[in-house]
Amino acid sequence: MVNSINGKLILLLCVSFIFTLLLSFSFLQIHSAQHKTTDALRFFSGLQQNIDDLRSQLWLFAQRQDSASYTQVKLSHQTLALKLEKQSFYTQRIFNLKKLTDDMASLISQEQRLSIQSNRLSEQQINQARQLLRYRYNILIENMSEEVAYLNKKTLDSNELSITSVMLYSALGLIFAAMFVLAINFSIYQRFKIGFGRIKLGIHELSKGELTHKINSENLDTEFRMLASFFNNMTSKLDASMVSKQALQQEVDRQTSELERQKQQLLILSEKDHLTGIMNRRALEKAIDSILLNAKISQSKVALFFLDIDDFKNINDSIGHDAGDEVLQQVSSRLQACTRKSDIVGRLGGDEFVICLGLVDNFDQIAHKAQTILDSLSTPIRINHSELSINISMGVSYFPFQANTRDSLIKQADEFMYKAKQIKGSGCFYGQELLAHVDLLDAAQLNK
Incomplete structure (x- = not known):
């Protein structure tokens, strides 16, 4: 049978x-x-x-x-x-x-x-x-x-x-x-009854703390023999590693703390960009949504910077992807240094970065803030005992005057960024007509 x-x-x-x-x-x-x-x-x-x-x-x-x-x-x-x-x-x-x-x-x-x-x-x-x-x-x-x-x-x-x-x-x-x-049903019933009875007895003995109890797997079906083997191995390991109640509680506390630490690490990994350590796209979008919600409630203003490294592909092709990664890391560090802890700095993807300034009282400060960021990024980056200068294009959009949602705010800043790319050297385009450039060109010259 x-x-x-x-x-x-x-x-x-x-x-x-x-x-x-x-x-x-x-x-x-x-x-x-x-x-x-x-x-x-x-x-x-x-x-x-x-x-x-x-x-x-x-x-x-x-x-x-x-x-x-x-x-x-x-x-x-x-x-x-x-x-x-x-x-x-x-x-x-x-x-x-x-x-x-x-x-x-x-x-x-x-x-x-x-x-x-x-x-x-x-x-x-x-x-x-x-x-x-x-x-x-x-x-x-x-x-x-x-x-x-x-x-x-x-x-x-x-x-x-x-x-x-x-x-x-x-x-x-x-x-x-x-x-x-x-006949088959009767056989299944009888064999299941025997196997279930032995497994039940083993679990009952284990619940009483009898770690030396072993389940007899003789004349059992294959599935119950496997369960019995797993059970016996488990009780043997538990018996070998039996500790006092205090030590067991300490082990539980340690493992709980370790799980909490791992949970925090996983949370950080799920929200941080793996290369630069700043917010990734998912965390960035979530944070912007939160800032816009608070701004709507408090009727405050929000400014969003969209930055892109000009000709970044040429950097990867000419000096290597490792150097390109170093450039992205340096740019991320400088962006964090130029912003407050309450501001949001994140990598949208590739060589695109986003800065969101929440609860802005006066948009007049935005031009100065944009110039500060461009000046910081214009400093040459030292890579492998050599210096590399990069150009940054930046677009700035405003809430609630130009956009009311996160996607439209990012899209508006992205469009202004592409207008800024038309400028030679690092530049910024924001608002409806206001244009700034690291060379401090005036608007009349740029419109020509």
């Missing part, structure tokens, strides 16, 4: 599938036999109607002795003969019936010849011949009716036997399958 609950369940599934197939096959066989019975009843009933019609036409012909009645007799006989000829299911069974029909055809032909020879025969001879033909007609009709009844009964008996055989074998198969399923 399979020593696995999973194996027994698979076996049970297979038996159930076979059980279903057997039921379906049985129903199909019974349906087929019933359909054959119905067809047989319909066929032989139609034959009997044709025979009865032929009998009626013969009676009318015997009464009238005219050509019209004779024609009807021939039509009835031809209908019966054609029906017997066309069918293909009972060819062997209706052999005698076909023979009787052929005999009837001979009698009808003799009737026609008698009518032709009526001028050469006496009336007494004609009457005797016709009486003999009537007698033979009646015998053939009766024989045909009896043959149809016999064939009908024989076919019904055969179909009944077929249905009985199908039902008998189906019943035996179903009984066998049901007994097999019952």
Whole structure:
């Protein structure tokens, strides 16, 4: 027997599938036999109607002795003969019936010849011949009716036997399958009961502090043997590492503290850019949403700086990606040095940075703040004993005058940043018309 609950369940599934197939096959066989019975009843009933019609036409012909009645007799006989000829299911069974029909055809032909020879025969001879033909007609009709009844009964008996055989074998198969399923279910129940009892006892002993208790895995199914093995290994390790209550509490406190520290680290990692250590895009967007919400409540102003390093790809291509990473780190450090702790500094992605100044009282300070940031970033960066100068393009947008949402605020600053890229050297474009440049060009010159 399979020593696995999973194996027994698979076996049970297979038996159930076979059980279903057997039921379906049985129903199909019974349906087929019933359909054959119905067809047989319909066929032989139609034959009997044709025979009865032929009998009626013969009676009318015997009464009238005219050509019209004779024609009807021939039509009835031809209908019966054609029906017997066309069918293909009972060819062997209706052999005698076909023979009787052929005999009837001979009698009808003799009737026609008698009518032709009526001028050469006496009336007494004609009457005797016709009486003999009537007698033979009646015998053939009766024989045909009896043959149809016999064939009908024989076919019904055969179909009944077929249905009985199908039902008998189906019943035996179903009984066998049901007994097999019952045996499998009983085996699963017994083995599960034993395995569950031992696992339950082991857990109960463990709850009382009995770390030396072992679960006996002998004669258990595979799944319960695995559970017992895991349980025994667990209790052995617990027994080997058993400590005092105070030491256990200290270990719990230590692990709790470690989990809290890891949680804080994960929180920092989820909100900090892995390269620069400033806010990543996710944390940046969340912080901007919070500042805008507070600004709406307090009816304050917000300024957002969008910065981009000009030709940063050329830096990576010319002196290497490591130097490019160093540039991004230096830019991040200088941005943090130029801002307050209450301001938001984050890396939006690639070489794009965002600074958000919340709760601004006067936008007049923004130009000075932008120039301070540009001046800080214009100082050459020392990389591998050499100095590298970079150009920064900056765009500034305002809340609530230019945008009311985080996305629109960033988009507006981004558009101003691209306008600033049109300026040679580090530059900033902000507001609707105000333009500043590190070379301190005036607005009139830039508009030219």
